[in-house]
Amino acid sequence: MSENKTKKQVVKLHPDDNVLVALSDLQKGESITFEAETFILKDLIKAKHKFYTQDMIKGQEVIMYGVLVGKVQTDISKGSLMTTENLKHAADPYAYRNASYEWQAPDIYKYKNKTFKGYKRNDGRVGTANYWLFVPTVFCENRNLDVIKEALHNQLGYAVSDKYNQFTHELLQGYLNGEDIESINIELNPTPKNNRIFENVDGIKFLNHQGGCGGTRQDSATLSALLASYANHPNVGGITLLSLGCQHLQVQDFVNDVKKQNPEFDKPLLIFEQQQTESEEALITNAIKKTFEGLIEINQYERTDAPLSELCIGVKCGGSDGFSGVSANPAVGYTSDLVVALGGKILLAEFPELCGAEQNLIDRCITKETAEKFIDLMESYDALAHKVGSGFHMNPSPGNIKDGLITDAIKSAGAAKKGGTSPVVDVLDYTELVTKPGLSLVCTPGNDVEATTGKAASGATLILFTTGLGTPTGNPVCPVIKVATNSVLATKMKDIIDIDCGPIISGEKSIEEMGEEILDYCIKAASGEIIPKAVQLNQDDFIPWKRGVSL
The missing domain is CATH 3.40.50 (Rossmann fold)
Known part of the structure; x- marks a missing residue:
């Protein structure tokens, strides 16, 4: 695009293009002048849409951004709207050709000495946040994660649902008082800022998913690598892992993947297996208690x-x-x-x-x-x-x-x-x-x-x-x-x-x-x-x- 800051009607994205993009609604019959050429529009061209800059014959290539983007399906006149009826997808073949590419880097003078305040991890990477992460090895643990999430978010200042709780409460009161629900006008209070107990813990996050068992072993292996990469992520300070016990994705598989990705992994990692626990209540309360201790630990981290x-x-x-x-x-x-x-x-x-x-x-x-x-x-x-x-x-x-x-x-x-x-x-x-x-x-x-x-x-x-x-x-x-x-x-x-x-x-x-x-x-x-x-x-x-x- 040109750096000219005056309002334009259309834009050409590459010199080789044979279409123009409308920047505002253009009317049928309107005369548009661009680069000393005049186009009489054959159709209404709404903002964001394109029109052809030349007469086209069936099968002719349409160029946009300087590349092939489709071929016209019928003869079409200059100034006509591009549609799914008159254009179908086409793309050029590609291959390695040992091109000599020279990059013109932008001027970075104003940023050269700037910094940001992040969380430096022991592996050398720097996070932009400090989260505690809950990871289930299998979908069977999703409900337990939901219960834990509600408890921790509500009590530790990470919940965002207060105004919707208020909204539902007002509807309930109106219903109990015999009011017509449609006539109830409720003004929502703005969502309050999170009143976090742990100032340096930016959130408690939960990776609910539908995998870990029932699919192919390859699916579980891929999921294990994915979950391990999240545990290793520089924005994560500590992890609580919940496992059922009998699923395809075993705890040791996850631990092995964590160590494979990062042999020096040293974050707090809490592991709870439901089939080795006396009750669901014991699983959840133990997970909450130990996680609370972990939150105290990672709350010591500070941005630098x-x-x-x-x-x-x-x-x-x-x-x-x-x-x-x-x-x-x-x-x-x-x-x-x-x-x-x-x-x-x-x-x-x-x-x-x-x-x-x-x-x-x-x-x-x-x-x-x-x-x-x-x-x-x-x-x-x-x-x-x-x-x-x-x-x-x-x-x-x-x-x-x-x-x-x-x-x-x-x-x-x-x-x-x-x-x-x-x-x-x-x-x-x-x-x-x-x-x-x-x-x-x-x-x-x-x-x-x-x-x-x-x-x-x-x-x-x-x-x-x-x-x-x-x-x-x-x-x-x-x-x-x-x-x-x-x-x-x-x-x-x-x-x-x-x-x-x-x-x-x-x-x-x-x-x-x-x-x-x-x-x-x-x-x-x-x-x-x-x-x-x-x-x-x-x-x-x-x-x-x-x-x-x-x-």
Whole structure:
């Protein structure tokens, strides 16, 4: 995008594109002038949608972001609206070609001496939070976790449900008094700030899941590695493990995976096995008592200054719209480049949403081995999808399409912008831990929760989550920062949005200015000075990926 901050009607995302994106609603018959060329619109072009800049014949390639994103299905006139009827997904093939990639790093002068206040762990990593984590080895323990969660959250100041308890209480009183429920007007008090007993414990988190038994042994092995990575996460100070006893995922498997990932693991780890305990009551009370002692222990940890090179940020999009690749994703991409230039780590995942952007990423890989690992993971994943009659091309949701993301290649080309422009230093399979500074690709589904779950497993200590339609997704151990693509969403869903990239659409700010604002917010969030909305609302979503077909 141009850095011109005047209000524009349309934008061209790459010089080679043969479509323009509407920045506001454009009327049928309206005359639009762009780069000395005039277009008479054949249809109503709503904001976020695209129109063709030339007459097209059936089978002709459509270029957006400088890459192939589809082929037209019928002859179509210049100025016509792009739709699912006249365009179908297409993407160029990709291969390793030993490209010589040169990166122009952004200016980091204003950040060079900045720090954040984090929790330094004994393995050298730095967390942005200090959580106590409850882990079940099997779904049979979920109910026990729920009971413990209610007790600890309510008594120790981590609950967020007070205003809804009040709301339900008022409804009950009205019902008992014979009032018409529909006529009862109840004004909710704002959710109070958490009155934490343990000042340096940012939360008590629970990894409820549906695995650990009943599936394949491979599923349990993957789950064990995932849970172990969460136990090892730098945002986690201590762990309580609940096991039934007879399940596939045995306690020792989990412990072995923890030690495999981190031979020097030294966090408090409390283990309770229900089939070796005299009663459910004894299990729960013992777990609460010992955890309380553990909370006292990790409450001694304090935040200290750490360089920005210790930041590890996952970048994610969900509830995407036609502005995602225009505003929020490029802005987050600029933030990513700043973090990489500062020596930090960036994690770009969602492999089904890199369809069409593969060649650019392959050309940016620093070694042939890195590129080949990416190609192998992409091809294997896509083959699994085709095996069951699907494919990456079926990734866009009805909401995506309605708001302008007509093909998966359009969605993917815009989604890839979150990773910025730096070289790809590593490619990580699911649950593999990031070790190298720079941009790493992480194999996960595009599914919001499965992807954020996977990013945290690889070591993300913050996640930047862009959205054009709005989503309440969060993560138990990794604070998730919501970045809106447009100001309408940021205003409408202000209870879940942290940052508004709408000023890019209106021309008030450049992508670079917005990217710096996002990094400034990240520094404050990493220091505990700002609490992202997803954390305030306890949006602690956790879904393990079974390596099946999930787009």
